[in-house]
Amino acid sequence: MRAWVVHESGPVATGPLRLVERPAGEPGYGELLIRVLTCGVCRTDLHLAEGDLAPRAPDITPGHEVVGEVAAAGPGAVRFGAGDRVGVAWLAGTDGSCRYCRRGAENLCPRSVFTGWDIHGGYAEYVVAADAYVHAVPAGFSDAEAAPLLCAGIIGYRALLRAELPPGGTLGIWGFGGSAHLTAQIAIAQGAAVHVFTRAAAARELALELGAQSAQDSFDPTPEPLDAAIMFAPAGELVPAALSALDRGGTLAIAGIHLSDIPALNYAAQLFQERTLRSVTANTRGDAEEFLRLAQRLRLRVTVTPYRLEQADQALADLAADRVAGAAVLSV
Ligand SMILES: [Zn+2]
Numbered sequence: 180m181r182a183w184v185v186h187e188s189g190p191v192a193t194g195p196l197r198l199v200e201r202p203a204g205e206p207g208y209g210e211l212l213i214r215v216l217t218c219g220v221c222r223t224d225l226h227l228a229e230g231d232l233a234p235r236a237p238d239i240t241p242g243h244e245v246v247g248e249v250a251a252a253g254p255g256a257v258r259f260g261a262g263d264r265v266g267v268a269w270l271a272g273t274d275g276s277c278r279y280c281r282r283g284a285e286n287l288c289p290r291s292v293f294t295g296w297d298i299h300g301g302y303a304e305y306v307v308a309a310d311a312y313v314h315a316v317p318a319g320f321s322d323a324e325a326a327p328l329l330c331a332g333i334i335g336y337r338a339l340l341r342a343e344l345p346p347g348g349t350l351g352i353w354g355f356g357g358s359a360h361l362t363a364q365i366a367i368a369q370g371a372a373v374h375v376f377t378r379a380a381a382a383r384e385l386a387l388e389l390g391a392q393s394a395q396d397s398f399d400p401t402p403e404p405l406d407a408a409i410m411f412a413p414a415g416e417l418v419p420a421a422l423s424a425l426d427r428g429g430t431l432a433i434a435g436i437h438l439s440d441i442p443a444l445n446y447a448a449q450l451f452q453e454r455t456l457r458s459v460t461a462n463t464r465g466d467a468e469e470f471l472r473l474a475q476r477l478r479l480r481v482t483v484t485p486y487r488l489e490q491a492d493q494a495l496a497d498l499a500a501d502r503v504a505g506a507a508v509l510s511v
């Protein structure tokens with residue numbers, strides 16, 4: 180089968196991805212062999228390709244927003260069978276026995292493995308995934324629309340939980356790509372006033388179209404104090420601005436797996452008055468199930484920029500240059 184691999188990480192302009200031929204693999208105990216229909220392009224793939232995220236295996240195939248059809252089920256796979264439409268997400272496995280797993284925080288498991296980082300992901304014609312970590316794809320979404328739900332949607336949802344947005348509160352969102360455009364819709368459906376801060380003019384337009392109260396440039400002042408904020412942009416230099424925009428007792432959650440360095444903070448202007456700064460690390464399967472149900476119930480509108488599998492490197496370059504409206508998705 181055809182598969183992209185990260186051969187030598189580096190700036191996306193140097194072509195870190197390579198399209199190769201390799202065996203499709205076989206499902207082992209408790210695993211599924213899945214024929215990939217679509218795979219979303221996440222900023223984490225870009226971090227991996229560019230080397231911001233250290234590779235965990237040589238020539239790994241990226242991609243962790245996979246919508247596919249089960250081609251074969253290995254022994255011990257009990258949840259899904261041949262022909263089922265399934266979604267493969269970022270969290271690919273945990274030990275299930277450490278103190279984090281036992282207290283319901285499997286997102287913090289030190290022995291967790293991730294799709295498209297530790298094991299091959301969906302920039303390929305087939306992928307093998309653990310039956311226990313695969314999700315049913317909600318009805319009412321096309322294969323392309325469903326793909327961004329699987330990381331952008333799930334992680335954005337966990338970030339929203341971590342931001343502790345009070346009912347009817349104000350939410351600031353920095354960066355407005357695949358994840359933010361889904362998260363904003365959930366917050367708006369919950370009655371929040373959402374203010375978007377991004378340098379990309381097309382993204383500001385999309386934000387207003389989806390019901391955001393305001394959309395401005397990244398460093399513009401907030402129209403009103405924020406009860407909660409989420410940083411989707413991987414830019415640490417925006418953190419002081421976002422903290423300054425928080426109201427007393429407000430929380431800023433950093434959604435990404437990678438962030439450039441945060442400049443020195445001023446305690447009085449950016450943290451005092453019980454403002455909170457927190458990170459978001461992966462997600463639990465519970466987060467995923469909850470979000471996917473919510474996506475279906477709220478009929479989230481998924482904005483997709485389509486690419487063919489052969490164009491994966493182009494999709495990453497466009498993502499790096501802020502040229503993607505909503506979420507980029509590869510059709511296989
Ligand atoms: Zn992702």
Ligand SMILES: [Zn+2]
Nearest residue numbers: 275277280288
């Ligand atoms: Zn664990």
